[in-house]
Amino acid sequence: MISKLVNLFKVKEDETLNYMDPDKLIKPKRESLYDPLSEEDEDAFFKELEAEKMEHFEEVKQTKPQSTSRNSTLKKMAQCMKEREWNPKRNPKPFIVLFLIVVCTFFISMALHETPNPLIGKWQPQKKSNIFIPTGDVEFQKEKILANGVSTPIEYTIENTYIEVVDLQTKTRIRFDLKDEKTIELNLLGVKTTYKKVH
Numbered sequence: 001m002i003s004k005l006v007n008l009f010k011v012k013e014d015e016t017l018n019y020m021d022p023d024k025l026i027k028p029k030r031e032s033l034y035d036p037l038s039e040e041d042e043d044a045f046f047k048e049l050e051a052e053k054m055e056h057f058e059e060v061k062q063t064k065p066q067s068t069s070r071n072s073t074l075k076k077m078a079q080c081m082k083e084r085e086w087n088p089k090r091n092p093k094p095f096i097v098l099f100l101i102v103v104c105t106f107f108i109s110m111a112l113h114e115t116p117n118p119l120i121g122k123w124q125p126q127k128k129s130n131i132f133i134p135t136g137d138v139e140f141q142k143e144k145i146l147a148n149g150v151s152t153p154i155e156y157t158i159e160n161t162y163i164e165v166v167d168l169q170t171k172t173r174i175r176f177d178l179k180d181e182k183t184i185e186l187n188l189l190g191v192k193t194t195y196k197k198v199h
Contacts, residue, residue, distance in 0.1 A: 117142075117156055119163045119176060123184065123195040138195065140165075 122139045139146040145154050145165065157164040162177045163184075177185045182197040 115158050117158060117163070118178065118181060119156065119165070119184070122198040124198050126194040126196050137198065 117140075119140045120142065122137055124137050136148060140154075143153060143155075144151050153168045155166045155168055157166065162175050165174045165176065166172070167174075175187065176195075177187065179185055179194075184195045184197075186193045186195065
């Protein structure tokens with residue numbers, strides 16, 4: 001048993017470091033190979049190969065059937081190009097579809113387009129008239145007006161210099177003159193009241 005332990009710790013020879021042996025690192029010189037053919041022989045050999053290739057190509061050319069004449073090929077190509085050429089007289093469908101799309105887009109945009117109403121928003125009176133005291137803030141919405149806490153359904157008639165507001169219940173018309181983007185003027189029974197846009 002002791003001998004087994006001794007053998008266990010015994011150092012064995014290792015051959016892994018043999019590659020570092022300087023004698024083995026020197027590479028042997030390769031011997032140059034002897035070429036039995038001289039340059040003249042090589043040239044003759046390659047010329048012979050080229051001649052054989054040329055003969056082979058000539059045989060292949062002779063075995064191919066005679067190709068059609070150039071004129072008939074050009075005629076076929078011209079006919080093919082005429083078939084592929086697009087002509088609106090032959091096929092008007094793309095023009096019709098494009099025209100319908102443009103017309104539909106135009107009518108839809110006209111139907112959805114609304115003239116911008118500069119009156120919509122909240123307005124505040126600026127000066128008191130001689131007879132009437134201004135009623136306070138007036139808020140115009142798309143289909144109604146809010147004044148003194150009362151909502152009234154209305155309709156607008158928009159012109160370049162004025163906007164006419166029509167009360168849908170009583171059918172009375174009130175005209176607001178546009179002074180600029182944020183100023184309007186109401187002429188009610190000869191009394192002018194100026195309003196400024198709050199927001």
